[in-house]
Amino acid sequence: DYGRSEVDPEVDEIIKKEKNRQFRSLELIASENFTSRAVMETVGSCLTNKYSEGLPGKRFYQMGVNVQPLSGSPANFAVYTAILKPHDRIMGLDLPHGGHLSHGFMTAKRRVSGTSIYFESMPYRLDESTGIVDYDMLEKTAALFRPKLIIAGASAYSRDFDYPRMRKIADSVGAFLMMDMAHISGLVAASVVADPFEYCDIVTTTTHKSLRGPRGGMIFFKKDPVNGVELETAINNAVFPGLQGGPHNHTIGGLAVCLKHAQSPEFKAYQRRVVANCKALANRLVELGFELVSGGSDNHLVLVDLRPLGMDGARVEKILDMASITLNKNSVPGDKSALVPGGIRIGTPAMTTRGLREKDFVVVADLIKEGVEITMEAKKLVSGTKLGEFTKLVTSPDFPLKEKVES
Ligand code: PLP
Numbered sequence: 001d002y003g004r005s006e007v008d009p010e011v012d013e014i015i016k017k018e019k020n021r022q023f024r025s026l027e028l029i030a031s032e033n034f035t036s037r038a039v040m041e042t043v044g045s046c047l048t049n050k051y052s053e054g055l056p057g058k059r060f061y062q063m064g065v066n067v068q069p070l071s072g073s074p075a076n077f078a079v080y081t082a083i084l085k086p087h088d089r090i091m092g093l094d095l096p097h098g099g100h101l102s103h104g105f106m107t108a109k110r111r112v113s114g115t116s117i118y119f120e121s122m123p124y125r126l127d128e129s130t131g132i133v134d135y136d137m138l139e140k141t142a143a144l145f146r147p148k149l150i151i152a153g154a155s156a157y158s159r160d161f162d163y164p165r166m167r168k169i170a171d172s173v174g175a176f177l178m179m180d181m182a183h184i185s186g187l188v189a190a191s192v193v194a195d196p197f198e199y200c201d202i203v204t205t206t207t208h209k210s211l212r213g214p215r216g217g218m219i220f221f222k223k224d225p226v227n228g229v230e231l232e233t234a235i236n237n238a239v240f241p242g243l244q245g246g247p248h249n250h251t252i253g254g255l256a257v258c259l260k261h262a263q264s265p266e267f268k269a270y271q272r273r274v275v276a277n278c279k280a281l282a283n284r285l286v287e288l289g290f291e292l293v294s295g296g297s298d299n300h301l302v303l304v305d306l307r308p309l310g311m312d313g314a315r316v317e318k319i320l321d322m323a324s325i326t327l328n329k330n331s332v333p334g335d336k337s338a339l340v341p342g343g344i345r346i347g348t349p350a351m352t353t354r355g356l357r358e359k360d361f362v363v364v365a366d367l368i369k370e371g372v373e374i375t376m377e378a379k380k381l382v383s384g385t386k387l388g389e390f391t392k393l394v395t396s397p398d399f400p401l402k403e404k405v406e407s
Helices: 009-024 037-043 072-083 114-118 135-145 163-173 185-189 231-243 249-262 265-287 313-322 349-353 358-381 387-395 402-406
Strands: 063-066 089-091 149-152 176-180 202-206 217-222 301-305 328-330 343-347
Touching: 037 249, 063 231, 072 114, 072 176, 072 202, 072 217, 072 231, 089 135, 135 163, 149 163, 163 176, 185 265, 217 231, 249 265, 265 301, 265 349, 265 358, 313 328, 313 343, 313 358, 313 387, 313 402, 349 358, 358 387, 358 402
Parallel strands: 089 149, 149 176, 176 202
Antiparallel strands: 063 217, 202 217, 301 343, 328 343
């Protein structure tokens, strides 16, 4: 048996480079984290060789769980497969307002995700003046659209969802209520944000974001029938044999290790730090004159609106990446273009794992400010050009601000 470097030196080299990048850079992508050695060992263990199909013996808790979904989007699709018929109606948060593709995004020209191809989707949105979900509008639209499923949860929303309100709206039209807590499941596990379990019929999640586990998905469901549907049977059947074959046992092993850790006081302290660090970051950004969507954060991420500075997220993402600071460009409410969106999303889970504290996130905010200023200078150098032209300039070896960026 040969090791990776002998079998495939090219892949080996790529992984070494990526490891070095992860070690050197400031990782501020809100959906990323550094999982533990214990999880990595388990994911790379002999469980990867093992096939198994079906489910272990029955357990009796109020909320059941299926740990076999291969990731977050397949988990969501399994829920839809379980409780909806083709072309049934759903309502999720609009993608440009922070929602996720798998919640039913479509454009005027194209049904982009499988969810919008197989189901009829009417998004709800934020109130653009506050940056908070417009629950009044959701209520009015739901009364007209009569969805069968309402989805809470987001990829870029820095506030708690109002689960009691969403429960009321779902009940008023007889809809299921699902929460996709992919981004915040670590925070939910440590009770540092509002708890969706009390109000939702179904809760889905990825396992590799704030929860800090292996890449995978989980679906929690109420044990008692909802709207006449036995969720346990319907969801388990949708996962297998509906959509998947053999589960990834190595991932499930890694998830078990992660969930054991999630019960420790150390994990709870980590999640409290993720939120405290995010507040420190948000406060400093505001002090520095940045505008935040919704004005702040209750969780692990902030969304910065760069449009008041005449700047966009795509250019800032590019320059910061060159300075080994990784974060995402992100749409902000009212944006015209998804390719050149007006904001950036910054998350604290990964660097909190690396040991950064509140005072360090003040420095992170300062570095981001510097990056934005350099981006503004760079934009002036090629004023009036499109993103492609700008990228060419900043990545050319004689980019005049190269030294500044590197320092
Ligand atoms: N749901 C939400 C809210 C997400 O943010 C994401 C991914 O970022 C997903 C689902 C999809 O997860 P995956 O990429 O594992 O399919």
